[in-house]
Amino acid sequence: MRLPEEYENKMKRLLGNEYDAYVSSLSLPMYSCLRVNTLKVSVKEFLRISPFELTPVPWSSNSFYYDASECTPSKHPFYFAGLYYLQEPSATLPAATIDIEPGDKVLDICAAPGGKSTELACKLKGTGLLVSNDISASRLKALQKNIEIFGIRNSIITCEAPDKLAESFKGYFDKILIDAPCSGEGMFRKSSSMITAWKQNGNEKFIAIQKEILREVVKMLKPGGTILYSTCTFDPREDEDQVMYLKKLDPGLHIEPIAKHDGFVDGNPQWSSYENADEKLSETVHLFPHKVKGEGHYVSLLKSDGERDNSSTASRYTIQKYKGNIPEINDFLSHVVSGINKDNLEYRNDKLYLIPEDSPSLPGMRIMRRGVYLGELKKKRFEPSQSFAMILSEKDFDNSISLKSDSTLCLKYLKGESLILEGYEEEFDKTPENGWTLVCVDHFPLGFAKMTNGTMKNKYLSGWRMMS
Numbered sequence: 323m324r325l326p327e328e329y330e331n332k333m334k335r336l337l338g339n340e341y342d343a344y345v346s347s348l349s350l351p352m353y354s355c356l357r358v359n360t361l362k363v364s365v366k367e368f369l370r371i372s373p374f375e376l377t378p379v380p381w382s383s384n385s386f387y388y389d390a391s392e393c394t395p396s397k398h399p400f401y402f403a404g405l406y407y408l409q410e411p412s413a414t415l416p417a418a419t420i421d422i423e424p425g426d427k428v429l430d431i432c433a434a435p436g437g438k439s440t441e442l443a444c445k446l447k448g449t450g451l452l453v454s455n456d457i458s459a460s461r462l463k464a465l466q467k468n469i470e471i472f473g474i475r476n477s478i479i480t481c482e483a484p485d486k487l488a489e490s491f492k493g494y495f496d497k498i499l500i501d502a503p504c505s506g507e508g509m510f511r512k513s514s515s516m517i518t519a520w521k522q523n524g525n526e527k528f529i530a531i532q533k534e535i536l537r538e539v540v541k542m543l544k545p546g547g548t549i550l551y552s553t554c555t556f557d558p559r560e561d562e563d564q565v566m567y568l569k570k571l572d573p574g575l576h577i578e579p580i581a582k583h584d585g586f587v588d589g590n591p592q593w594s595s596y597e598n599a600d601e602k603l604s605e606t607v608h609l610f611p612h613k614v615k616g617e618g619h620y621v622s623l624l625k626s627d628g629e630r631d632n633s634s635t636a637s638r639y640t641i642q643k644y645k646g647n648i649p650e651i652n653d654f655l656s657h658v659v660s661g662i663n664k665d666n667l668e669y670r671n672d673k674l675y676l677i678p679e680d681s682p683s684l685p686g687m688r689i690m691r692r693g694v695y696l697g698e699l700k701k702k703r704f705e706p707s708q709s710f711a712m713i714l715s716e717k718d719f720d721n722s723i724s725l726k727s728d729s730t731l732c733l734k735y736l737k738g739e740s741l742i743l744e745g746y747e748e749e750f751d752k753t754p755e756n757g758w759t760l761v762c763v764d765h766f767p768l769g770f771a772k773m774t775n776g777t778m779k780n781k782y783l784s785g786w787r788m789m790s
Contacts, residue, residue, distance in 0.1 A: 323348050323510070326521055336556065336593065340612065347612035348511045354390040355379055356406040357414055357437075359472050360444045362715075362766060363405050371764065373398065373727070379411050379615075380583045382418040384444070387411065387615065399727045402736055402788065403766040404471040404712055409437045412508070412609045412616030413554070416501055417441035419580055419621055420550040424449040426496040427634075429542060431484065431535060434461035436468030438501055443474040451678055452477040453495075455487060462690050467786070469691070470709040476678045479690040484538035490684050491542045493635045497550075498539055502532045504553035504560050508618020511611055525557050532564050540572045545628025549575065552621045556610070558593035561620040562603050565589075566596040574627035577602035585614035589622065636682035639692070644669040650704040654697070657758060661718030672699045676713070708783035711760060711769045719760040721773075724751040727764050735761055735768065736788040741778040754778075 325333075325345070334341045356376075358368045365384050369376065374393045376386035388395060395401055396408055417438040422428060422445035430439045433454035443452050454469060456462055459481050469477055480487070505525045506516045536551075543549060551568065553560050569575050577600060582588075589606030591599040606622035644667040646652060651674060655664070668675040676694040694713055697706040716722050725732040729749035731741055743753060759773045761782075769786075771778040 323514070323517075325510070325517065329507070329520065333556065336558075337610075343612040344610060347610075350511075350611075352511055352617065353387055353411050353615045355385050355387050355409060355411040355414065356395055357382065357409050357441060358384040358386075358406050359404055359440070360384055361448070361473055362403070368405060373400075379414060381581070382414040385409070385411065385414045385418070397788070399732050399736060399763040399768070400766070402471075402786070403763050403768055404473055405766060407437055407440050407468065407472070410512070410617055412614065412619040413437060414441070415607075415609065415619060415621050416499060416550055416552040417445070419623060420497055420499055420548060422446055422497055426450045427453075427494060429453045429455065429487075429491070429495045429498045430501075431455050431487070431498065431539060432457075432501050432503060433465055433479075434458060435464035438499055439465065439477070440468055440472045440474065442499065443469075443472060443477060446476060448476055450476060451680065451682075453480060453491075454478070455480040455482060457481065457483055466691055470694075470712055471786075473712045473714075475676055475694050475713050478678065478681065478684075478692050480684075481688045481690055484535050486687065488538040488541040490636060490682070490687055493542070493544055494682075495542050495547060496544055496630070497548050498543055499550045499552075500535060500539060501552050502528075502535060502560075502564070504528050504532070504555040505557060506554055507556045508554040508609070508611070508620075511617060525555075525559055528555075529559050529564075532560060533567060536564065536568050536571060540568065540575075543572075543626055544631055545626055546630040547626050548578070549624045549626075550621065551624070552619065554617065554619050556608065556618055556620070558590070559595065561608070561622075562589055562591070562594040562599065562606070563596060565603060565606060565622045565624070566594055566599055568624060569600065572626065575624040576627070577605055578623040578625050579605040580607050580621060580623055582607070583614075585609070587613060589620075634680065634682070636684070639677065639681040639683045641666065641668045641677050641681075642670045643667065644674060648699065648704075650699060650702060654704045654706060654758060657720045658714070658718060659720050661714050666693075667696075674698070674704075706758065706770050706781075708769055708786060711767050714760060714767050716760065716762050716765045716767060721754050721757060722760040722762055723754045723778075724762040724765045725749060732763050733788070735771070735778075735780060735782060737790065738780050738782055738784060738787045740780050741771065743776050743778070
C-alpha cells in the first residue's frame with residue numbers, strides 16, 4: 323500500500339517509533355464483526371442459536387468478531403430477520419459509549435447507513451424518540467432499510483442540513499451522536515479509494531464541514547445533555563481540535579472519561595493546535611489498527627452543565643387518527659393480537675402508519691419516514707408492508723408459520739418464490755390457516771405471505787430479497 327508522502331510524515335510525527343507497526347498493520351486482513359439486535363433477541367439467546375463461531379468485541383457488550391473466511395453472516399436467514407447488524411468493529415464504539423436511557427430524545431445527525439442509529443434504538447428499548455438524519459438523500463435508502471429491518475418504531479428519519487434541524491429542535495435532545503464526515507484516514511486498509519479521496523480532499527474540506535455541524539449541534543442539546551463526537555480519522559485537526567472547538571462554542575461542555583480497553587490510545591492535548599488545550603483531552607480515545615482488532619477511530623464524550631429538563635421545545639404532531647371505518651384494514655388488524663398501540667395509528671392518502679409517542683410536529687422539514695409505514699389500501703384490499711412484519715414478534719400475529727433456517731422453504735421465501743408446503747412438512751412447525759400469514763425463521767419474523775390451500779403467495783419485499 324503506497325501512502326501519500328504528506329500523510330506519512332504526519333503519521334510519523336504522531337506515532338513515533340510505532341509508525342512501522344502501523345504501516346505493517348495496513349497489509350493485514352480487516353476484522354469483521356456482527357452486533358446483536360437486542361430489540362429482537364437477547365445476547366444470551368443469540369449466542370445459543372448462532373450458527374457462527376463468535377468472539378466478544380471488548381468495548382461493545384453485544385458485538386462479536388467472526389471469521390469472514392469461514393462464514394458469511396450476510397447470507398444467513400437470521401440477517402434477513404434483522405437479528406444482527408454487520409459492522410466494522412471499531413465503529414461499534416461510539417454508540418456503545420454514549421449512555422442512552424429509556425425515554426431519551428436522541429439525535430444521530432450523520433446517520434446513514436444506520437449502524438449507529440440501530441444501536442441507539444436498541445438502547446432506547448422502544449421508548450423516547452430517535453431522530454436519524456442525513457443530509458445526503460442518496461444515502462437515506464440504506465438508512466431506512468436498516469431502521470425497518472431492526473423493527474424500530476420510535477424513530478423519525480429526516481434529510482436536512484444541520485441549521486435546518488436546529489430551527490426546529492432548539493434545546494430538544496438529551497443525547498446527540500455526531501459521527502462526523504471526515505478524511506477517512508482510519509479506513510485506508512478497507513479501501514484504496516479512501517487514499518485516493520484523501521489525496522483529492524485532504525483534511526481542510528472536512529474540518530470546515532465538521533465545524534458547521536458542531537455550530538448547530540450545540541443549539542439542539544438540552545442542559546445536562548451529552549454529545550458524542552467521533553470520526554474515522556487520525557488527524558488532530560479533525561479530532562482533538564474539534565473537541566476544543568465544541569468547548570469554545572459552549573463553555574458549559576465538559577469532557578467525560580471513556581472506559582479504556584487494551585490497545586486504546588489516549589487523546590493527546592499536545593496534538594491540539596489550541597493554546598492551553600484541555601488536559602482532559604487525554605480522556606478521549608484513539609483507535610489505531612496496529613493496537614486494536616479494528617480500523618482507525620476517534621471517540622470523545624462531552625456533557626453539558628445544568629439540570630436535565632424533560633419538557634419539550636417542539637410542538638406535538640397531530641395524528642390524523644385512523645377512525646376504524648375501513649373493513650379491509652379492520653380485518654387485517656383483527657389478526658394483530660398485540661404489539662402495536664392502535665391509538666397511534668394514522669391513516670392518510672390510503673396509507674396506514676404507526677406514529678411514535680410524543681412525536682414533534684416539524685413543519686417544513688424533509689421527513690422521509692415518521693414511525694412505521696404499515697401498509698396501503700389498494701383496490702379494496704389492504705396490503706401490509708414489509709416494515710409491519712419486522713416490528714412484530716411471532717406471538718403478535720394469530721396466523722404464522724416458522725421455517726427452519728437451513729430449510730429449502732426458507733431460502734425459497736427469501737428469494738421471493740411461492741411456497742408449496744406439501745412434501746416439506748419437516749421444514750416448518752405447523753400449517754397456517756388460509757389468509758395473511760406471518761412467515762418466520764426459527765420463530766423470528768421475516769415477512770408476510772398469503773396462504774391459499776397449501777400454497778403461500780410470497781409477499782416478501784422485492785428489494786430485500788436474497789440474491790442467488
